[in-house]
Each structure stands twice: as structure tokens, then as C-alpha cells.
Amino acid sequence: MEEFxxxxxWVLTIWLYLIVSLIMIPAMFGFSLGISETYMNILVKTLEWATLKIQKAKTDEQTLTPSPSNGLIQREDGSMEKEFEELRRSRPKPSVGGDFTLSDSFYFSRRGIESIVEDEVTQRFSSEELVSWNLLTRTNDFQYISLKLTLVYGIGIFLRYCILAPLRITLACIGLTWLVIGTSAVGLLPNWRIKYWLSEWVHVMCYRICARGLSATIRYHNRENKPKKGGICVANHTSPIDIVILCNDGCYAMVGQIHGGLMGVLQRAMVRSCPHVWFERAEMKDRHLVTKRLKDHVNDKTKLPILIFPEGTCVNNTSVMMFKKGSFEIGATIYPVAIKYDPKFGDAFWNSSKYSMVSYLLMMMTSWALVCNVWYLPAMHQQEGEDAVQFANRVKSAIAHQGGLVDLQWDGGLKRAKVKESFKEQQQKQYSSMVVGDDSSGHSD
Structure with missing residues (x-):
């Protein structure tokens, strides 16, 4: 028994030694020994080989082609005015009366049928479709194609669950533990310049360890546009891991509601060394208080840029949904960031209505890897005569264009709520203005 x-x-000691020497120390100082790069090269070649095998076995089947809508229906991108113009092209304008015709009902009937079959909102909260199988049963059911492919699939299961998953869970635990211990220790120091430097270093170091725990391969573009102190960084939101992705390249001040449990422990430790903005549940409902706290933070040019996800919910890596206007009412410099994950290596989208946080993290830690691109866009400012909603839409459009995402006007809150009456009234007024011929009000939205 003693020998066992x-x-x-002895095995545990060797395991920890390998983790510390080969992964943690390089992560702490931001360099790589080439292990992850080698793993990714082998993985890419393996998936390419598997794709060729699958395509060869199914040459008689039509290959699935991805569409920007990630859905069954190919929708028109034109506005209501353009679509009505197409419908009325062969109809002369009446000499008297309003500009109404029975053919207008075809537009509303078609849009209604499209929404019944597949609405633009619901499909944004389901996993992104893949062109080919990535050897994960969570994206496609396993089907026997060849003995070689089956062996590779079996080896992949062993590698992901028996080697990578324990390693990643260990790294995640170490990273979070160090975050609590490190930020608590830094919080005991006096408010000197070295305290803020150490705080940033501890935060970035721990996030880098967690990123290594997800086998994350991140490509950052246009680093000259990185968010600066005294500003607000806004990004599209796919997963809670977005925070790890962005903080792996720099430190940010977080904004959010105070939680209990493990999340509460992390929040209390982090705020000791860095001025994060945490709110009580009752305070979150007070817009004026939230706006004041955010303004006070960004007006202090010594504080870190605030990281905000204005969508308010996770979207499935294909689109950007409506930005809440709150962070755009402050008058601060906005630093847009676009994040796009490669679904071939693992589905980064968190469907919170289907999976708990623990289940989601386990799925991520048993995926092949986490591969994504991050684009830092030039800073944007509110223009003269532009309200907060227009400014938010302009920033959202820039992020969608850079990330190759679909730009949608729908509120992500429709995931759990009904359409607001104000939106219905807006569509009714838009059509009404077209019927009576009031072009100025017809384009007011």
C-alpha cells in the first residue's frame, strides 16, 4: 500500500513539474515553447485528412454550404422601402388617394411566413453549422465511414478526455487560485505606482494561464488600436471566455453585478487590487447611478479601460445583435473590438438556456482547442447631432463588418422576452408614412 x-x-509530482515548467512559466511571461503550435499543426492536418475522407465517402451527397444567416431561409437584405418598390414596379402610381395597393400584403405575408418557419432571433441562439464534421459528436453524430477514421476518432476521445481535460482543469484551477491569492496580496500594498503595475501583471498572468488551459490560439490584429485608459472597450459577445480572450492581451476593469459563491470570491479579490465596477442587484436597476459610476471611472485617466459587452447576452458567433445604449450615453471614447471564433475546433457559443456554466466549461475543456481572431478597431467618438442609439448602431456595424458577422437590429433580450410594443409601432409608422407619401418621416428611423 505504501508503494502505491x-x-x-511521484506521478503527481512529475505532472505538476511538467505543468509548471512547460506551461505556467511561459504563460506568466507571455512566450511559448512551441508545444501548442505543434499541437495545432497536427490537429489542422488531422481534421483536413478527416474532411477529405468524409467527402470522398459522400461524393454523391450535396455539400452543405454555409450562409451568413446560418439558417434555412435566404432573406433579402433590403429595407422595407426597397422591397415595396420592387413589388410596385409594374403598378402605376394612383392619381388620387393614398399610395396603397393590395399587393402590399404580399410583403407582410412573406415576412410572417419566414418568421414562423425560422425567425432571425431564435437561430442566433443555436450552435453555428459546420461545413464538415470536426470529429466531435456534439456537432455531428458519429457514423462509420472507414476503419482509419474510426481509429482516429477513438484516439481523439482518449486524448481529449484522458489527457487534455485533466491538464486543462488543473490549469484552470491554478489560474483562478493564483488570481485570488495574487490580487488579495497586491491589495494589501499602499496605493503606489508599483501596486497598479503589479495588479495588471497578476491579472494578465492568471488570464494567460487560463487561456493555456483552453489550448487557446488567439491572433490579435491592429494592436496599435488597443483600448487606452479612460475609455470604454465594447465587443461582441459569444461566451464568458471572451473576457479571458481579451484580458490575455491587456488588463481591463470589469463591470457587473455582485454575485455569491465562487464568482463572489473572485470579484472581492479582484476589486482589492484594481478598481472594477461591481453593483448590487438593486443598484443595477438604477440607470442614473450606473451611468454616474461609469462616468466617474472613465473621467479618471489613470484607471483601466472598462470592458463592456453591450449585447447583454451571448450570440452564436454568426451575428451581432442590438447594442444597449447605456455605455454610449457617457460621452467617453469607445474602443470597438471584434471577436470571431473558428467553430472547426470547438463551439465557443454558450447557450445559457441549455447548458449550465459548469457543463459549458467542461465542453470547452474537452474540445480540440479554442481558436479565434481579435481585431482592435480605431477609437470612435459620438458625432455632433448623433444620439446614443445611433452611435451604438454605428459602432455595432463597424464590429460586424470587421468580424464578418451579420449586423442585426434585434434585441438579444428577445431570447427570453417578447418584442416591445414600441418596435411594432415603429414598423407601423414606417409603412403608414409610405402609404401617405410622407418621405421625411418614413426615413426617420
Whole structure:
């Protein structure tokens, strides 16, 4: 029995030594020994080989082609005015009366049928479709094609669940533990310049360890546009891991509601060393208080840029949905950031209505890897005569264009709520203005 425990202790010691020497120390100082790059090269070649095998076995089947809508229906991108113009092209304008015709009902009937079959909102909260199978049963059911492919699939299961998952869970635990200990220790120091430098270093170091725990391969573009102190960084939102992705390249001040449990422990530790903006549940409902706290933060040019996800919910990596206007009412410099994940290596989207946080993290830690691109866009300012909603839409459009995402006007809150009456009234007024011929009000939206 003693020999068993001695051997187990020896294996554990070797395991921790390999983690510290090969992963943690390089992560702490922001360099790589090339292990992850080698793993990614082998993985890419393996998936390419598997794709060729699958395509060869199914040459008689039509290959699935991805569409920007990620859905069954190919929708028109034109506005209501353009679509009515097409419908009325062969109809002369009446000499008297309003500009109404029975053919207008075809537009509303078609849009209604499209929404019944597949609405633009619901499909944004389901996993992104793949062109080919990535050897993960969570994206496609396993089907026997060849003995070689089956062997590779079996080896992949062993690698992901028996080697990578324990390694990633260990790294995640170490990263979070160090975050609590490090930020708590830094919080005991006096408010000197070195305290803020150490705080940023501890935050970035721990996030880098967590990123290594997800086998994250991140490509940052246009680093000259990185968010600066005294500003607000806004990004599209796919997953809670977005925070790890962005903080792996720099430190940010977080904004959010105070939680209990493990999340509460992390929040209390982090705020000791860095001025994050945490709110009580009752305070979150007070817009004026939230706006004041955010203004006070950005007006202090010594504080870190605030990181905000204005969509308010996770979207499935194909689109950008409506930005809440709150962070655009402050008058601060906005630093847009676009994040786009490669679904071939793992589905980064968190469907919170289907999976708990723990289940989602386990799925991420048993995926092949986390691969994504991050684009830092030039800073944007509110223009003269532009209200907060227009400014938010302009920033959202820039992020969608850069990330190759679909720009949608729908509120992500429709995931759990009904359409607001004000939106219905807006569409009714838009059509009414077209019927009576009032072009100025017809384009007021």
C-alpha cells in the first residue's frame, strides 16, 4: 500500500513539474515553447485528412454550404422601402388617394411566413453549422465511414478526455487560485505606482494561464488600436471566455453585478487590487447611478479601460445583435473590438438556456482547442447631432463588418422576452408614412 501511494505521489509530482515548467512559466511571461503550435499543426492536418475522407465517402451527397444567416431561409437584405418598390414596379402610381395597393400584403405575408418557419432571433441562439464534421459528436453524430477514421476518432476521445481535460482543469484551477491569492496580496500594498503595475501583471498572468488551459490560439490584429485608459472597450459577445480572450492581451476593469459563491470570491479579490465596477442587484436597476459610476471611472485617466459587452447576452458567433445604449450615453471614447471564433475546433457559443456554466466549461475543456481572431478597431467618438442609439448602431456595424458577422437590429433580450410594443409601432409608422407619401418621416428611423 505504501508503494502505491509513493508511486502516486511521484506521478503527481512529475505532472505538476511538467505543468509548471512547460506551461505556467511561459504563460506568466507571455512566450511559448512551441508545444501548442505543434499541437495545432497536427490537429489542422488531422481534421483536413478527416474532411477529405468524409467527402470522398459522400461524393454523391450535396455539400452543405454555409450562409451568413446560418439558417434555412435566404432573406433579402433590403429595407422595407426597397422591397415595396420592387413589388410596385409594374403598378402605376394612383392619381388620387393614398399610395396603397393590395399587393402590399404580399410583403407582410412573406415576412410572417419566414418568421414562423425560422425567425432571425431564435437561430442566433443555436450552435453555428459546420461545413464538415470536426470529429466531435456534439456537432455531428458519429457514423462509420472507414476503419482509419474510426481509429482516429477513438484516439481523439482518449486524448481529449484522458489527457487534455485533466491538464486543462488543473490549469484552470491554478489560474483562478493564483488570481485570488495574487490580487488579495497586491491589495494589501499602499496605493503606489508599483501596486497598479503589479495588479495588471497578476491579472494578465492568471488570464494567460487560463487561456493555456483552453489550448487557446488567439491572433490579435491592429494592436496599435488597443483600448487606452479612460475609455470604454465594447465587443461582441459569444461566451464568458471572451473576457479571458481579451484580458490575455491587456488588463481591463470589469463591470457587473455582485454575485455569491465562487464568482463572489473572485470579484472581492479582484476589486482589492484594481478598481472594477461591481453593483448590487438593486443598484443595477438604477440607470442614473450606473451611468454616474461609469462616468466617474472613465473621467479618471489613470484607471483601466472598462470592458463592456453591450449585447447583454451571448450570440452564436454568426451575428451581432442590438447594442444597449447605456455605455454610449457617457460621452467617453469607445474602443470597438471584434471577436470571431473558428467553430472547426470547438463551439465557443454558450447557450445559457441549455447548458449550465459548469457543463459549458467542461465542453470547452474537452474540445480540440479554442481558436479565434481579435481585431482592435480605431477609437470612435459620438458625432455632433448623433444620439446614443445611433452611435451604438454605428459602432455595432463597424464590429460586424470587421468580424464578418451579420449586423442585426434585434434585441438579444428577445431570447427570453417578447418584442416591445414600441418596435411594432415603429414598423407601423414606417409603412403608414409610405402609404401617405410622407418621405421625411418614413426615413426617420
Amino acid at each position: 501511494w509513493s508511486a502516486a505521489l
